[in-house]
Amino acid sequence: MYEFHPYFTNDGSVGLYSSCANDIYHSATGALTEAYEKFVYPVNFEKLLTKDKIKILDICYGIGYNTKSVLNFILQNFILQNNYAPIYTDNVNRVKYNAATDTDNIFSKISITTVDNDKILYFLSPFIKTGNKNIKNQKIDFDYEKIYKFLQQDQKVKKLKINKIVNFAILEKIIEKSPEIFETEQFSKILYNKSYTDFFSSDIKALFKFYQSERLNNTSNLYKPLNLHNIYYKYISNRYKKQLKTYKLQDFNFEYKNMDARKMILKDSNLYNLIFLDAFTPTKSPCLWSVEFFKQLFAHLQDDGVLLTYSTSAAVRGAMIEAGFCIGNIYNERLEKFTGTIASKNSNTIKYQLSEFDFGLLKTKAGIPYRDKNLNAENEAIITARNFEVKNSDKISSSMYIKNSKTL
Ligand SMILES: C[S@@+](CC[C@H](N)C(=O)[O-])C[C@H]1O[C@@H](n2cnc3c(N)ncnc32)[C@H](O)[C@@H]1O
Incomplete structure:
Protein backbone atom coordinates (compact mmCIF):
# COMPACT_ATOMS: atom_id res chain seq x y z
CA MET A 1 0.00 0.00 0.00
CA LYS A 257 10.95 12.14 -15.45
CA ASN A 258 9.48 9.41 -13.33
CA MET A 259 12.51 7.18 -12.86
CA ASP A 260 15.70 6.60 -10.97
CA ALA A 261 17.72 9.82 -11.29
CA ARG A 262 20.77 7.77 -12.31
CA LYS A 263 18.96 6.37 -15.36
CA MET A 264 17.58 9.77 -16.20
CA ILE A 265 20.98 11.49 -16.20
CA LEU A 266 22.49 8.81 -18.44
CA LYS A 267 19.79 9.47 -21.06
CA ASP A 268 19.87 13.24 -20.76
CA SER A 269 21.79 15.54 -23.09
CA ASN A 270 21.05 18.92 -21.49
CA LEU A 271 23.57 21.31 -19.98
CA TYR A 272 22.13 22.97 -16.90
CA ASN A 273 22.67 26.36 -15.29
CA LEU A 274 21.37 25.11 -11.96
CA ILE A 275 21.22 21.62 -10.52
CA PHE A 276 19.36 21.03 -7.25
CA LEU A 277 20.22 17.80 -5.47
CA ASP A 278 17.67 17.05 -2.75
CA ALA A 279 17.96 13.31 -2.19
CA PHE A 280 17.44 11.62 1.17
CA THR A 281 20.54 11.71 3.37
CA PRO A 282 23.66 9.90 2.06
CA THR A 283 23.25 7.09 4.57
CA LYS A 284 19.70 6.40 3.24
CA SER A 285 20.19 7.10 -0.47
CA PRO A 286 23.93 6.81 -1.20
CA CYS A 287 23.25 6.04 -4.88
CA LEU A 288 22.54 9.73 -5.47
CA TRP A 289 25.72 10.89 -3.72
CA SER A 290 28.34 8.70 -5.39
CA VAL A 291 31.46 9.83 -7.26
CA GLU A 292 30.03 8.37 -10.47
CA PHE A 293 26.72 10.21 -10.12
CA PHE A 294 28.56 13.48 -9.45
CA LYS A 295 30.71 12.84 -12.54
CA GLN A 296 27.48 12.72 -14.55
CA LEU A 297 26.24 15.93 -12.91
CA PHE A 298 29.58 17.58 -13.69
CA ALA A 299 29.19 16.63 -17.34
CA HIS A 300 25.65 18.08 -17.37
CA LEU A 301 26.57 21.45 -15.83
CA GLN A 302 27.29 24.63 -17.78
CA ASP A 303 30.78 26.10 -17.25
CA ASP A 304 29.32 28.88 -15.12
CA GLY A 305 26.52 26.73 -13.65
CA VAL A 306 26.16 25.64 -10.03
CA LEU A 307 25.00 22.54 -8.22
CA LEU A 308 23.33 23.13 -4.85
CA THR A 309 22.60 20.72 -2.05
CA TYR A 310 21.73 20.79 1.63
CA SER A 311 24.35 18.15 2.45
CA THR A 312 27.60 19.16 4.14
CA SER A 313 28.73 15.57 4.63
CA ALA A 314 32.45 14.98 4.14
CA ALA A 315 31.70 11.85 2.06
CA VAL A 316 29.53 13.91 -0.29
CA ARG A 317 32.08 16.69 -0.56
CA GLY A 318 34.82 14.12 -1.13
CA ALA A 319 32.79 12.63 -3.99
CA MET A 320 32.20 16.06 -5.53
CA ILE A 321 35.92 16.86 -5.51
CA GLU A 322 36.83 13.49 -6.98
CA ALA A 323 34.28 14.15 -9.73
CA GLY A 324 36.10 17.39 -10.60
CA PHE A 325 34.01 20.05 -8.85
CA CYS A 326 35.22 23.13 -6.97
CA ILE A 327 33.14 23.33 -3.83
CA GLY A 328 32.12 25.89 -1.24
CA ASN A 329 29.66 26.51 1.58
CA ILE A 330 26.10 27.79 1.39
CA TYR A 331 25.64 30.50 4.00
CA ASN A 332 22.29 30.70 5.76
CA GLU A 333 21.61 34.29 6.81
CA ARG A 334 18.75 33.41 9.14
CA LEU A 335 20.77 30.86 11.07
CA GLU A 336 24.06 32.73 10.53
CA LYS A 337 25.89 29.55 9.67
CA PHE A 338 26.82 27.33 6.73
CA THR A 339 24.06 24.86 5.93
CA GLY A 340 24.82 23.33 2.55
CA THR A 341 27.28 22.84 -0.28
CA ILE A 342 27.61 24.65 -3.60
CA ALA A 343 29.63 23.01 -6.37
CA SER A 344 30.75 24.35 -9.72
CA LYS A 345 33.37 23.95 -12.44
CA ASN A 346 34.77 27.35 -11.71
CA SER A 347 35.93 28.57 -8.28
CA ASN A 348 35.00 32.19 -9.22
CA THR A 349 31.33 31.32 -8.85
CA ILE A 350 31.87 30.33 -5.22
CA LYS A 351 31.39 33.03 -2.59
CA TYR A 352 32.11 31.13 0.62
CA GLN A 353 35.19 28.93 0.21
CA LEU A 354 35.71 25.91 2.46
CA SER A 355 38.05 26.51 5.38
CA GLU A 356 41.35 24.72 5.79
CA PHE A 357 39.69 22.67 8.51
CA ASP A 358 36.87 21.59 6.13
CA PHE A 359 39.40 20.54 3.49
CA GLY A 360 41.37 18.61 6.12
CA LEU A 361 38.21 16.74 7.10
CA LEU A 362 37.83 15.50 3.52
CA LYS A 363 41.20 13.73 3.86
CA THR A 364 39.99 11.69 6.85
CA LYS A 365 37.99 8.45 6.74
CA ALA A 366 34.82 10.58 6.82
CA GLY A 367 35.73 11.98 3.40
CA ILE A 368 35.82 8.54 1.75
CA PRO A 369 33.07 8.77 -0.87
CA TYR A 370 30.32 6.39 -1.92
CA ARG A 371 30.98 4.54 -5.18
CA ASP A 372 28.55 3.14 -7.74
CA LYS A 373 30.71 2.11 -10.68
CA ASN A 374 27.91 1.29 -13.14
CA LEU A 375 25.31 3.60 -11.66
CA ASN A 376 23.00 0.72 -10.90
CA ALA A 377 24.01 -0.70 -7.52
CA GLU A 378 21.57 -1.12 -4.63
CA ASN A 379 21.90 1.36 -1.75
CA GLU A 380 22.78 -1.42 0.70
CA ALA A 381 25.60 -2.67 -1.54
CA ILE A 382 27.00 0.86 -1.88
CA ILE A 383 27.00 1.29 1.89
CA THR A 384 28.63 -2.10 2.51
CA ALA A 385 31.39 -1.36 0.00
CA ARG A 386 32.09 2.03 1.59
CA ASN A 387 32.13 0.56 5.11
CA PHE A 388 34.70 -1.96 3.88
CA GLU A 389 36.84 0.80 2.35
CA VAL A 390 36.63 2.88 5.55
CA LYS A 391 37.56 -0.10 7.72
CA ASN A 392 40.61 -0.91 5.60
CA SER A 393 41.77 2.63 5.08
CA ASP A 394 44.85 3.95 6.87
CA LYS A 395 43.49 7.51 6.85
CA ILE A 396 42.86 9.02 10.28
CA SER A 397 39.35 9.05 11.68
CA SER A 398 37.41 12.30 11.67
CA SER A 399 37.12 12.25 15.47
CA MET A 400 40.91 12.03 15.81
CA TYR A 401 41.29 14.82 13.24
CA ILE A 402 38.84 17.05 15.14
CA LYS A 403 40.60 16.28 18.44
CA ASN A 404 44.03 17.09 16.94
CA SER A 405 42.72 20.33 15.43
CA LYS A 406 41.44 21.46 18.82
CA THR A 407 44.79 20.90 20.51
CA LEU A 408 46.72 22.83 17.85
C1 LIG B 1 14.18 14.52 0.47
S1 LIG B 1 12.94 14.04 -0.63
C2 LIG B 1 12.87 15.38 -1.76
C3 LIG B 1 11.94 16.48 -1.37
C4 LIG B 1 11.55 17.37 -2.52
N1 LIG B 1 12.62 18.11 -3.09
C5 LIG B 1 10.36 18.25 -2.22
O1 LIG B 1 10.42 19.46 -2.47
O2 LIG B 1 9.35 17.72 -1.77
C6 LIG B 1 13.77 12.78 -1.55
C7 LIG B 1 13.02 12.33 -2.79
O3 LIG B 1 13.90 11.43 -3.48
C8 LIG B 1 13.11 10.51 -4.22
N2 LIG B 1 14.02 9.43 -4.60
C9 LIG B 1 14.59 8.47 -3.80
N3 LIG B 1 15.45 7.71 -4.50
C10 LIG B 1 15.43 8.19 -5.79
C11 LIG B 1 16.12 7.82 -6.98
N4 LIG B 1 17.00 6.80 -7.00
N5 LIG B 1 15.87 8.52 -8.11
C12 LIG B 1 14.98 9.53 -8.10
N6 LIG B 1 14.31 9.93 -6.99
C13 LIG B 1 14.54 9.27 -5.85
C14 LIG B 1 11.98 10.20 -3.25
O4 LIG B 1 10.85 9.73 -3.94
C15 LIG B 1 11.75 11.55 -2.58
O5 LIG B 1 10.70 12.24 -3.19
Whole structure:
Protein backbone atom coordinates (compact mmCIF):
# COMPACT_ATOMS: atom_id res chain seq x y z
CA MET A 1 0.00 0.00 0.00
CA TYR A 2 1.20 3.50 -0.84
CA GLU A 3 2.26 5.41 2.26
CA PHE A 4 1.68 9.13 2.70
CA HIS A 5 2.62 10.78 6.01
CA PRO A 6 2.16 14.56 6.03
CA TYR A 7 2.66 16.98 8.91
CA PHE A 8 2.89 20.74 9.28
CA THR A 9 6.31 22.32 9.47
CA ASN A 10 6.86 25.54 11.43
CA ASP A 11 6.56 27.89 8.45
CA GLY A 12 3.08 26.61 7.65
CA SER A 13 4.15 24.41 4.75
CA VAL A 14 3.61 20.66 4.65
CA GLY A 15 6.43 18.21 5.32
CA LEU A 16 6.45 14.48 4.65
CA TYR A 17 7.86 11.55 6.51
CA SER A 18 9.01 8.39 4.75
CA SER A 19 8.66 5.22 6.82
CA CYS A 20 10.56 3.32 4.12
CA ALA A 21 13.63 5.53 4.36
CA ASN A 22 12.82 6.33 8.02
CA ASP A 23 13.68 9.87 7.10
CA ILE A 24 11.89 13.18 6.71
CA TYR A 25 11.59 14.63 3.22
CA HIS A 26 11.71 18.18 4.50
CA SER A 27 13.15 20.15 7.36
CA ALA A 28 10.59 20.32 10.18
CA THR A 29 11.69 23.93 10.75
CA GLY A 30 10.04 24.78 7.46
CA ALA A 31 9.82 22.80 4.25
CA LEU A 32 9.41 25.90 2.13
CA THR A 33 11.93 27.91 4.16
CA GLU A 34 14.48 25.18 3.50
CA ALA A 35 13.77 25.23 -0.24
CA TYR A 36 14.32 28.98 -0.37
CA GLU A 37 17.42 28.93 1.79
CA LYS A 38 19.15 26.05 0.03
CA PHE A 39 18.11 26.49 -3.57
CA VAL A 40 16.93 30.04 -4.21
CA TYR A 41 18.77 32.56 -2.01
CA PRO A 42 22.28 31.29 -2.91
CA VAL A 43 21.58 31.90 -6.62
CA ASN A 44 22.21 35.24 -8.29
CA PHE A 45 18.94 35.40 -10.24
CA GLU A 46 19.60 38.95 -11.45
CA LYS A 47 22.60 37.64 -13.34
CA LEU A 48 21.04 34.33 -14.33
CA LEU A 49 18.01 36.01 -15.87
CA THR A 50 20.18 37.94 -18.33
CA LYS A 51 20.77 34.65 -20.15
CA ASP A 52 18.69 33.71 -23.19
CA LYS A 53 17.92 30.25 -21.85
CA ILE A 54 17.97 29.02 -18.28
CA LYS A 55 17.98 25.30 -17.65
CA ILE A 56 17.32 23.91 -14.20
CA LEU A 57 17.50 20.30 -13.08
CA ASP A 58 15.54 19.50 -9.90
CA ILE A 59 16.72 16.07 -8.73
CA CYS A 60 14.27 14.48 -6.31
CA TYR A 61 11.26 16.67 -7.08
CA GLY A 62 9.09 15.08 -4.34
CA ILE A 63 6.18 17.50 -3.84
CA GLY A 64 8.05 20.15 -5.78
CA TYR A 65 9.05 22.80 -3.24
CA ASN A 66 12.33 23.59 -4.97
CA THR A 67 10.81 24.09 -8.41
CA LYS A 68 7.88 26.02 -6.96
CA SER A 69 10.18 28.25 -4.89
CA VAL A 70 12.12 29.28 -8.00
CA LEU A 71 8.95 30.10 -9.93
CA ASN A 72 7.45 31.89 -6.95
CA PHE A 73 10.62 33.89 -6.33
CA ILE A 74 10.77 35.08 -9.93
CA LEU A 75 7.07 35.89 -9.95
CA GLN A 76 7.29 37.89 -6.70
CA ASN A 77 10.58 39.67 -7.33
CA PHE A 78 10.73 40.20 -11.06
CA ILE A 79 7.10 40.39 -12.11
CA LEU A 80 4.53 41.26 -9.45
CA GLN A 81 6.38 43.91 -7.48
CA ASN A 82 7.15 46.04 -10.52
CA ASN A 83 4.40 45.20 -12.87
CA TYR A 84 4.42 48.44 -14.77
CA ALA A 85 7.97 49.63 -14.27
CA PRO A 86 11.20 48.41 -15.82
CA ILE A 87 11.54 45.39 -13.66
CA TYR A 88 14.93 44.18 -14.15
CA THR A 89 18.04 46.20 -14.84
CA ASP A 90 21.40 44.57 -15.06
CA ASN A 91 24.28 47.00 -14.82
CA VAL A 92 26.46 45.06 -17.20
CA ASN A 93 24.08 44.27 -20.01
CA ARG A 94 21.42 46.90 -19.35
CA VAL A 95 18.70 44.34 -19.77
CA LYS A 96 15.29 45.73 -19.02
CA TYR A 97 12.18 43.75 -18.63
CA ASN A 98 8.62 44.90 -18.34
CA ALA A 99 5.97 42.29 -17.69
CA ALA A 100 3.24 44.41 -19.16
CA THR A 101 4.86 45.04 -22.53
CA ASP A 102 7.85 42.83 -23.02
CA THR A 103 7.60 39.92 -25.38
CA ASP A 104 10.93 38.58 -24.17
CA ASN A 105 9.24 36.93 -21.26
CA ILE A 106 11.29 35.69 -18.33
CA PHE A 107 9.32 32.47 -17.94
CA SER A 108 9.65 31.52 -21.59
CA LYS A 109 13.43 31.35 -21.04
CA ILE A 110 13.09 28.90 -18.18
CA SER A 111 13.15 25.19 -18.62
CA ILE A 112 12.85 22.99 -15.53
CA THR A 113 13.55 19.28 -15.74
CA THR A 114 12.50 17.36 -12.65
CA VAL A 115 13.10 13.76 -11.70
CA ASP A 116 11.77 11.54 -8.93
CA ASN A 117 10.88 7.89 -8.75
CA ASP A 118 7.58 8.58 -6.94
CA LYS A 119 4.85 9.59 -9.39
CA ILE A 120 2.12 9.94 -6.76
CA LEU A 121 4.04 12.80 -5.12
CA TYR A 122 4.37 14.49 -8.50
CA PHE A 123 0.58 14.30 -8.96
CA LEU A 124 -0.01 15.60 -5.43
CA SER A 125 2.52 18.43 -5.75
CA PRO A 126 0.22 21.23 -7.02
CA PHE A 127 -2.32 20.56 -4.28
CA ILE A 128 0.03 20.94 -1.32
CA LYS A 129 -1.00 23.90 0.78
CA THR A 130 1.50 26.46 2.10
CA GLY A 131 1.11 29.34 4.56
CA ASN A 132 -1.14 27.35 6.91
CA LYS A 133 -1.81 29.46 9.98
CA ASN A 134 -3.02 26.68 12.20
CA ILE A 135 -0.13 24.27 12.27
CA LYS A 136 -1.18 22.14 15.20
CA ASN A 137 -0.09 18.63 14.40
CA GLN A 138 -2.41 15.91 15.49
CA LYS A 139 -1.02 12.50 15.98
CA ILE A 140 -1.80 10.85 12.68
CA ASP A 141 -0.67 7.50 11.43
CA PHE A 142 3.09 7.51 11.88
CA ASP A 143 5.63 7.82 14.61
CA TYR A 144 5.36 11.52 14.85
CA GLU A 145 7.42 11.65 18.06
CA LYS A 146 10.48 11.29 15.83
CA ILE A 147 9.89 14.68 14.27
CA TYR A 148 8.28 16.29 17.30
CA LYS A 149 11.61 17.44 18.68
CA PHE A 150 12.42 19.18 15.39
CA LEU A 151 9.10 20.97 15.40
CA GLN A 152 9.81 22.37 18.84
CA GLN A 153 13.16 23.77 17.81
CA ASP A 154 12.41 26.89 15.87
CA GLN A 155 9.04 28.49 16.32
CA LYS A 156 10.21 31.91 15.15
CA VAL A 157 10.41 31.01 11.51
CA LYS A 158 8.28 33.23 9.23
CA LYS A 159 5.18 31.85 7.53
CA LEU A 160 5.80 31.44 3.81
CA LYS A 161 3.44 30.90 0.94
CA ILE A 162 3.57 29.84 -2.68
CA ASN A 163 1.31 31.92 -4.91
CA LYS A 164 -1.70 29.86 -5.99
CA ILE A 165 -1.09 30.53 -9.64
CA VAL A 166 2.29 28.76 -9.41
CA ASN A 167 0.47 25.65 -8.23
CA PHE A 168 -2.19 26.20 -10.85
CA ALA A 169 0.46 26.46 -13.59
CA ILE A 170 2.04 23.19 -12.42
CA LEU A 171 -1.37 21.48 -12.30
CA GLU A 172 -2.04 22.60 -15.88
CA LYS A 173 1.34 21.21 -17.01
CA ILE A 174 0.73 17.91 -15.23
CA ILE A 175 -2.73 17.50 -16.74
CA GLU A 176 -1.33 18.29 -20.19
CA LYS A 177 1.64 15.93 -19.91
CA SER A 178 0.19 13.18 -17.75
CA PRO A 179 -3.57 12.90 -18.33
CA GLU A 180 -3.44 9.55 -16.56
CA ILE A 181 -3.60 11.63 -13.36
CA PHE A 182 -7.41 11.40 -13.71
CA GLU A 183 -7.35 7.64 -13.58
CA THR A 184 -4.71 7.13 -10.91
CA GLU A 185 -6.56 5.61 -7.99
CA GLN A 186 -3.69 5.72 -5.49
CA PHE A 187 -3.44 9.45 -6.05
CA SER A 188 -7.17 10.25 -5.80
CA LYS A 189 -7.50 8.09 -2.68
CA ILE A 190 -5.01 10.38 -0.95
CA LEU A 191 -6.34 13.62 -2.41
CA TYR A 192 -9.87 12.90 -1.25
CA ASN A 193 -8.98 11.23 2.06
CA LYS A 194 -10.63 13.26 4.83
CA SER A 195 -7.68 12.94 7.22
CA TYR A 196 -5.51 14.84 4.74
CA THR A 197 -7.98 17.64 3.96
CA ASP A 198 -5.96 20.32 5.80
CA PHE A 199 -2.83 19.56 3.80
CA PHE A 200 -4.32 20.29 0.38
CA SER A 201 -5.53 23.54 -1.14
CA SER A 202 -9.31 23.38 -1.42
CA ASP A 203 -9.29 25.72 -4.45
CA ILE A 204 -6.86 23.66 -6.50
CA LYS A 205 -8.66 20.49 -5.46
CA ALA A 206 -12.02 21.91 -6.53
CA LEU A 207 -10.54 23.02 -9.85
CA PHE A 208 -9.18 19.55 -10.41
CA LYS A 209 -12.62 18.09 -9.69
CA PHE A 210 -14.07 20.54 -12.14
CA TYR A 211 -11.63 19.44 -14.87
CA GLN A 212 -12.45 15.86 -14.05
CA SER A 213 -16.18 16.45 -14.51
CA GLU A 214 -15.55 18.45 -17.70
CA ARG A 215 -13.55 15.54 -19.02
CA LEU A 216 -16.32 13.09 -18.23
CA ASN A 217 -18.84 15.38 -19.91
CA ASN A 218 -16.71 15.67 -23.00
CA THR A 219 -16.20 11.97 -23.43
CA SER A 220 -19.89 11.26 -23.11
CA ASN A 221 -22.21 11.77 -26.08
CA LEU A 222 -25.00 12.84 -23.82
CA TYR A 223 -25.57 16.51 -23.27
CA LYS A 224 -24.99 17.46 -19.64
CA PRO A 225 -25.82 21.02 -18.63
CA LEU A 226 -23.31 22.91 -16.46
CA ASN A 227 -24.54 23.13 -12.90
CA LEU A 228 -23.98 26.17 -10.68
CA HIS A 229 -21.03 24.57 -8.99
CA ASN A 230 -19.34 24.01 -12.33
CA ILE A 231 -20.07 27.54 -13.51
CA TYR A 232 -18.34 28.85 -10.39
CA TYR A 233 -15.21 26.76 -10.96
CA LYS A 234 -15.17 27.58 -14.62
CA TYR A 235 -15.08 31.22 -13.55
CA ILE A 236 -12.16 30.59 -11.12
CA SER A 237 -10.31 28.55 -13.70
CA ASN A 238 -10.68 31.34 -16.26
CA ARG A 239 -9.52 33.87 -13.70
CA TYR A 240 -6.35 31.88 -12.93
CA LYS A 241 -5.78 31.30 -16.63
CA LYS A 242 -6.01 35.04 -17.22
CA GLN A 243 -3.43 35.64 -14.49
CA LEU A 244 -1.10 33.02 -15.98
CA LYS A 245 -1.43 34.77 -19.32
CA THR A 246 -0.80 38.23 -17.85
CA TYR A 247 2.36 37.14 -16.10
CA LYS A 248 3.19 34.66 -18.87
CA LEU A 249 3.87 32.17 -16.14
CA GLN A 250 2.71 29.19 -18.14
CA ASP A 251 5.45 29.84 -20.70
CA PHE A 252 8.10 27.96 -18.71
CA ASN A 253 8.99 24.52 -19.96
CA PHE A 254 8.40 21.73 -17.43
CA GLU A 255 9.53 18.15 -17.76
CA TYR A 256 8.96 15.38 -15.28
CA LYS A 257 10.95 12.14 -15.45
CA ASN A 258 9.48 9.41 -13.33
CA MET A 259 12.51 7.18 -12.86
CA ASP A 260 15.70 6.60 -10.97
CA ALA A 261 17.72 9.82 -11.29
CA ARG A 262 20.77 7.77 -12.31
CA LYS A 263 18.96 6.37 -15.36
CA MET A 264 17.58 9.77 -16.20
CA ILE A 265 20.98 11.49 -16.20
CA LEU A 266 22.49 8.81 -18.44
CA LYS A 267 19.79 9.47 -21.06
CA ASP A 268 19.87 13.24 -20.76
CA SER A 269 21.79 15.54 -23.09
CA ASN A 270 21.05 18.92 -21.49
CA LEU A 271 23.57 21.31 -19.98
CA TYR A 272 22.13 22.97 -16.90
CA ASN A 273 22.67 26.36 -15.29
CA LEU A 274 21.37 25.11 -11.96
CA ILE A 275 21.22 21.62 -10.52
CA PHE A 276 19.36 21.03 -7.25
CA LEU A 277 20.22 17.80 -5.47
CA ASP A 278 17.67 17.05 -2.75
CA ALA A 279 17.96 13.31 -2.19
CA PHE A 280 17.44 11.62 1.17
CA THR A 281 20.54 11.71 3.37
CA PRO A 282 23.66 9.90 2.06
CA THR A 283 23.25 7.09 4.57
CA LYS A 284 19.70 6.40 3.24
CA SER A 285 20.19 7.10 -0.47
CA PRO A 286 23.93 6.81 -1.20
CA CYS A 287 23.25 6.04 -4.88
CA LEU A 288 22.54 9.73 -5.47
CA TRP A 289 25.72 10.89 -3.72
CA SER A 290 28.34 8.70 -5.39
CA VAL A 291 31.46 9.83 -7.26
CA GLU A 292 30.03 8.37 -10.47
CA PHE A 293 26.72 10.21 -10.12
CA PHE A 294 28.56 13.48 -9.45
CA LYS A 295 30.71 12.84 -12.54
CA GLN A 296 27.48 12.72 -14.55
CA LEU A 297 26.24 15.93 -12.91
CA PHE A 298 29.58 17.58 -13.69
CA ALA A 299 29.19 16.63 -17.34
CA HIS A 300 25.65 18.08 -17.37
CA LEU A 301 26.57 21.45 -15.83
CA GLN A 302 27.29 24.63 -17.78
CA ASP A 303 30.78 26.10 -17.25
CA ASP A 304 29.32 28.88 -15.12
CA GLY A 305 26.52 26.73 -13.65
CA VAL A 306 26.16 25.64 -10.03
CA LEU A 307 25.00 22.54 -8.22
CA LEU A 308 23.33 23.13 -4.85
CA THR A 309 22.60 20.72 -2.05
CA TYR A 310 21.73 20.79 1.63
CA SER A 311 24.35 18.15 2.45
CA THR A 312 27.60 19.16 4.14
CA SER A 313 28.73 15.57 4.63
CA ALA A 314 32.45 14.98 4.14
CA ALA A 315 31.70 11.85 2.06
CA VAL A 316 29.53 13.91 -0.29
CA ARG A 317 32.08 16.69 -0.56
CA GLY A 318 34.82 14.12 -1.13
CA ALA A 319 32.79 12.63 -3.99
CA MET A 320 32.20 16.06 -5.53
CA ILE A 321 35.92 16.86 -5.51
CA GLU A 322 36.83 13.49 -6.98
CA ALA A 323 34.28 14.15 -9.73
CA GLY A 324 36.10 17.39 -10.60
CA PHE A 325 34.01 20.05 -8.85
CA CYS A 326 35.22 23.13 -6.97
CA ILE A 327 33.14 23.33 -3.83
CA GLY A 328 32.12 25.89 -1.24
CA ASN A 329 29.66 26.51 1.58
CA ILE A 330 26.10 27.79 1.39
CA TYR A 331 25.64 30.50 4.00
CA ASN A 332 22.29 30.70 5.76
CA GLU A 333 21.61 34.29 6.81
CA ARG A 334 18.75 33.41 9.14
CA LEU A 335 20.77 30.86 11.07
CA GLU A 336 24.06 32.73 10.53
CA LYS A 337 25.89 29.55 9.67
CA PHE A 338 26.82 27.33 6.73
CA THR A 339 24.06 24.86 5.93
CA GLY A 340 24.82 23.33 2.55
CA THR A 341 27.28 22.84 -0.28
CA ILE A 342 27.61 24.65 -3.60
CA ALA A 343 29.63 23.01 -6.37
CA SER A 344 30.75 24.35 -9.72
CA LYS A 345 33.37 23.95 -12.44
CA ASN A 346 34.77 27.35 -11.71
CA SER A 347 35.93 28.57 -8.28
CA ASN A 348 35.00 32.19 -9.22
CA THR A 349 31.33 31.32 -8.85
CA ILE A 350 31.87 30.33 -5.22
CA LYS A 351 31.39 33.03 -2.59
CA TYR A 352 32.11 31.13 0.62
CA GLN A 353 35.19 28.93 0.21
CA LEU A 354 35.71 25.91 2.46
CA SER A 355 38.05 26.51 5.38
CA GLU A 356 41.35 24.72 5.79
CA PHE A 357 39.69 22.67 8.51
CA ASP A 358 36.87 21.59 6.13
CA PHE A 359 39.40 20.54 3.49
CA GLY A 360 41.37 18.61 6.12
CA LEU A 361 38.21 16.74 7.10
CA LEU A 362 37.83 15.50 3.52
CA LYS A 363 41.20 13.73 3.86
CA THR A 364 39.99 11.69 6.85
CA LYS A 365 37.99 8.45 6.74
CA ALA A 366 34.82 10.58 6.82
CA GLY A 367 35.73 11.98 3.40
CA ILE A 368 35.82 8.54 1.75
CA PRO A 369 33.07 8.77 -0.87
CA TYR A 370 30.32 6.39 -1.92
CA ARG A 371 30.98 4.54 -5.18
CA ASP A 372 28.55 3.14 -7.74
CA LYS A 373 30.71 2.11 -10.68
CA ASN A 374 27.91 1.29 -13.14
CA LEU A 375 25.31 3.60 -11.66
CA ASN A 376 23.00 0.72 -10.90
CA ALA A 377 24.01 -0.70 -7.52
CA GLU A 378 21.57 -1.12 -4.63
CA ASN A 379 21.90 1.36 -1.75
CA GLU A 380 22.78 -1.42 0.70
CA ALA A 381 25.60 -2.67 -1.54
CA ILE A 382 27.00 0.86 -1.88
CA ILE A 383 27.00 1.29 1.89
CA THR A 384 28.63 -2.10 2.51
CA ALA A 385 31.39 -1.36 0.00
CA ARG A 386 32.09 2.03 1.59
CA ASN A 387 32.13 0.56 5.11
CA PHE A 388 34.70 -1.96 3.88
CA GLU A 389 36.84 0.80 2.35
CA VAL A 390 36.63 2.88 5.55
CA LYS A 391 37.56 -0.10 7.72
CA ASN A 392 40.61 -0.91 5.60
CA SER A 393 41.77 2.63 5.08
CA ASP A 394 44.85 3.95 6.87
CA LYS A 395 43.49 7.51 6.85
CA ILE A 396 42.86 9.02 10.28
CA SER A 397 39.35 9.05 11.68
CA SER A 398 37.41 12.30 11.67
CA SER A 399 37.12 12.25 15.47
CA MET A 400 40.91 12.03 15.81
CA TYR A 401 41.29 14.82 13.24
CA ILE A 402 38.84 17.05 15.14
CA LYS A 403 40.60 16.28 18.44
CA ASN A 404 44.03 17.09 16.94
CA SER A 405 42.72 20.33 15.43
CA LYS A 406 41.44 21.46 18.82
CA THR A 407 44.79 20.90 20.51
CA LEU A 408 46.72 22.83 17.85
C1 LIG B 1 14.18 14.52 0.47
S1 LIG B 1 12.94 14.04 -0.63
C2 LIG B 1 12.87 15.38 -1.76
C3 LIG B 1 11.94 16.48 -1.37
C4 LIG B 1 11.55 17.37 -2.52
N1 LIG B 1 12.62 18.11 -3.09
C5 LIG B 1 10.36 18.25 -2.22
O1 LIG B 1 10.42 19.46 -2.47
O2 LIG B 1 9.35 17.72 -1.77
C6 LIG B 1 13.77 12.78 -1.55
C7 LIG B 1 13.02 12.33 -2.79
O3 LIG B 1 13.90 11.43 -3.48
C8 LIG B 1 13.11 10.51 -4.22
N2 LIG B 1 14.02 9.43 -4.60
C9 LIG B 1 14.59 8.47 -3.80
N3 LIG B 1 15.45 7.71 -4.50
C10 LIG B 1 15.43 8.19 -5.79
C11 LIG B 1 16.12 7.82 -6.98
N4 LIG B 1 17.00 6.80 -7.00
N5 LIG B 1 15.87 8.52 -8.11
C12 LIG B 1 14.98 9.53 -8.10
N6 LIG B 1 14.31 9.93 -6.99
C13 LIG B 1 14.54 9.27 -5.85
C14 LIG B 1 11.98 10.20 -3.25
O4 LIG B 1 10.85 9.73 -3.94
C15 LIG B 1 11.75 11.55 -2.58
O5 LIG B 1 10.70 12.24 -3.19
